[in-house]
Amino acid sequence: MSQTLPELFAARAPEPSRPFLRDTPGGLDTYLDLETEVRRWACRLMAAGIRPGDRVVYQVEKSPAVLTLHLALLRCGAIQVPVNPAYPDREVAVLLADADPALVIRDPARVAVPGAWQSVTLDANGTGTARELANDDDIAMPTLRSTDGVALLYTSGTTGRPKGALLTHANLVHNAKTLVDAWGFTHDDVLLHILPLFHTHGLFAATHCVLASGASLVLLPTFDVLRSLEALPHCSVLMGVPTHYSRLLADHRFNASLVRGMRLFVSGSAPMSPALHAAFEAQTGRTVLERYGMTETSMLASNPLDGVRKPGSVGPPLPGVAVRVVDDVETPLVTRSVGHVQVRGPNVFGGYWRRPDLADKTFTDDGWFRTGDLGAFDSDGYLELVGRSKDLIISGGLNIYPQDVEDVLDALVGVRESAVFGVPDQDLGERIVAVVVADESVDLDPEELRSAARQRLAGYQVPKRIVIVESLPRNAMGKVAKTVLREVAKEWTT
Ligand code: MLC
Ligand code: AMP
Numbered sequence: 001m002s003q004t005l006p007e008l009f010a011a012r013a014p015e016p017s018r019p020f021l022r023d024t025p026g027g028l029d030t031y032l033d034l035e036t037e038v039r040r041w042a043c044r045l046m047a048a049g050i051r052p053g054d055r056v057v058y059q060v061e062k063s064p065a066v067l068t069l070h071l072a073l074l075r076c077g078a079i080q081v082p083v084n085p086a087y088p089d090r091e092v093a094v095l096l097a098d099a100d101p102a103l104v105i106r107d108p109a110r111v112a113v114p115g116a117w118q119s120v121t122l123d124a125n126g127t128g129t130a131r132e133l134a135n136d137d138d139i140a141m142p143t144l145r146s147t148d149g150v151a152l153l154y155t156s157g158t159t160g161r162p163k164g165a166l167l168t169h170a171n172l173v174h175n176a177k178t179l180v181d182a183w184g185f186t187h188d189d190v191l192l193h194i195l196p197l198f199h200t201h202g203l204f205a206a207t208h209c210v211l212a213s214g215a216s217l218v219l220l221p222t223f224d225v226l227r228s229l230e231a232l233p234h235c236s237v238l239m240g241v242p243t244h245y246s247r248l249l250a251d252h253r254f255n256a257s258l259v260r261g262m263r264l265f266v267s268g269s270a271p272m273s274p275a276l277h278a279a280f281e282a283q284t285g286r287t288v289l290e291r292y293g294m295t296e297t298s299m300l301a302s303n304p305l306d307g308v309r310k311p312g313s314v315g316p317p318l319p320g321v322a323v324r325v326v327d328d329v330e331t332p333l334v335t336r337s338v339g340h341v342q343v344r345g346p347n348v349f350g351g352y353w354r355r356p357d358l359a360d361k362t363f364t365d366d367g368w369f370r371t372g373d374l375g376a377f378d379s380d381g382y383l384e385l386v387g388r389s390k391d392l393i394i395s396g397g398l399n400i401y402p403q404d405v406e407d408v409l410d411a412l413v414g415v416r417e418s419a420v421f422g423v424p425d426q427d428l429g430e431r432i433v434a435v436v437v438a439d440e441s442v443d444l445d446p447e448e449l450r451s452a453a454r455q456r457l458a459g460y461q462v463p464k465r466i467v468i469v470e471s472l473p474r475n476a477m478g479k480v481a482k483t484v485l486r487e488v489a490k491e492w493t494t
Pocket of ligand 2 (some may be wrong): 268269270271272290291292293294295296314371373385388394399
């Protein structure tokens with residue numbers, strides 16, 4: 001029978017006295033605390049007029065209050081829109097215009113919400129005007145359906161037309177149940193939560209595995225190597241992006257003895273190099289379980305909990321998820337042939353918010369979702385990702401769409417055109433850089449361009465280096481040849 005997320009979490013909730021948050025201030029020590037707080041917030045939100053299908057945007061720093069808010073919004077049937085706190089107001093305004101929210105919740109430190117949206121504040125301590133929303137403890141919670149929308153996660157297009165992936169209860173229930181089974185979660189697990197709470201990795205994969213198994217978690221407000229080293233001996237599972245693992249490995253205290261109580265390390269959101277896998281094994285005596293996911297699909301493939309984990313591979317498709325590799329005309333390919341990765345299953349979203357125009361590009365005629373990733377299956381049915389057909393940089397597990405950054409650079413005074421691309425980086429996997437062509441007779445200063453770009457982009461989107469060039473290399477079609485630029489960039493010293 002189809003379930004909603006609140007039904008799944010209720011069915012899997014442990015004894016109310018069981019721990020929920022450990023070593024984490026915020027008043028959510030037990031599942032009873034969590035239930036009390038979630039119920040209170042759900043009533044507040046309903047009393048404030050939030051109804052099923054309403055969008056509620058939150059752009060707040062990571063804290064236990066975000067978990068409460070996430071769960072309360074699920075109960076109200078609202079479509080939640082978590083937004084990266086690093087986004088500047090200009091980008092937020094674009095998302096707000098698209099999401100058209102009934103309520104916006106932001107950190108009190110930020111300036112007023114751009115636009116005429118009903119808004120309240122909430123800070124990392126769980127205080128703010130959101131607490132002043134009228135309460136009505138007797139308010140009835142709405143009946144939800146598994147096909148209802150749960151969350152809008154914006155992918156690219158913050159400088160152009162936004163693309164919000166709309167995920168349903170059915171999508172996320174499938175993901176949570178599948179991961180709990182595949183990764184062997186039980187209520188004895190303690191997850192060390194180091195990820196942001198505005199992406200599918202930290203909000204859904206990590207948090208929902210805990211809630212759908214009655215486990216507990218240590219919630220760090222930001223990723224911090226020292227605090228992680230302190231917490232790890234009290235935890236059993238860690239989920240991170242490769243940058244987390246390379247930063248932990250850089251500290252010699254991250255070793256076999258420290259992690260002896262850990263049963264599982266999961267990596268995803270970006271490729272983990274075989275070298276990093278090997279370094280991890282050499283230093284800890286353990287292996288990382290690498291998996292593959294996407295905002296639009298949640299988790300797709302995973303190396304096994306028990307059995308062979310292959311570095312450089314993301315493992316077989318997860319149960320219930322169909323993955324195929326096809327050529328340019330969408331004919332399925334045989335084992336070991338590299339092609340476009342496509343996916344189908346109950347985990348796959350239905351489409352982008354208010355963007356029916358994208359349906360044909362997003363899905364094939366027979367309903368397969370085009371991931372934009374390139375890969376091949378090996379003879380054991382493990383998927384190996386080898387690249388991407390989409391123009392995307394993944395830096396420290398965060399996606400940067402070059403077009404978004406090029407639009408900002410091109411709009412700067414004195415810039416004729418620009419090209420943004422990623423180069424290999426030891427720490428971030430890929431590092432964003434840009435080449436810029438100046439208008440005739442204009443002398444551009446790269447550092448001034450970076451500062452100007454910073455006014456309009458989130459910090460992680462700002463090119464780490466800008467190089468002024470005479471012209472951009474182009475292919476026969478007139479498209480900027482980024483492969484040529486990547487080769488040229490290899491000569492750069494930093
Ligand atoms: C921060 N900065 C980055 C960056 N993160 N620059 C490039 N790439 C990044 N990923 C910049 C900031 O703008 C700032 O620069 C400086 O680095 C320090 O900021 P910080 O906040 O102190 O960053 P730090 O703690 O070092 O963050 C690194 C990180 C973080 C790896 C912990 O980026 C992170 O949490 N990444 C995980 C992202 C994630 O959860 N992805 C999942 C997506 S879901 P300045 O100049 O502004 O001061 C998905 C699907 C799936 O992909 O499969 O899971
Ligand atoms: P996002 O749009 O933020 O959900 O990012 C999804 C993209 O991250 C995928 O399409 C892949 O390109 C990439 N990705 C996620 N996990 C992995 C992985 N284990 N290896 C390589 N790429 C990955």
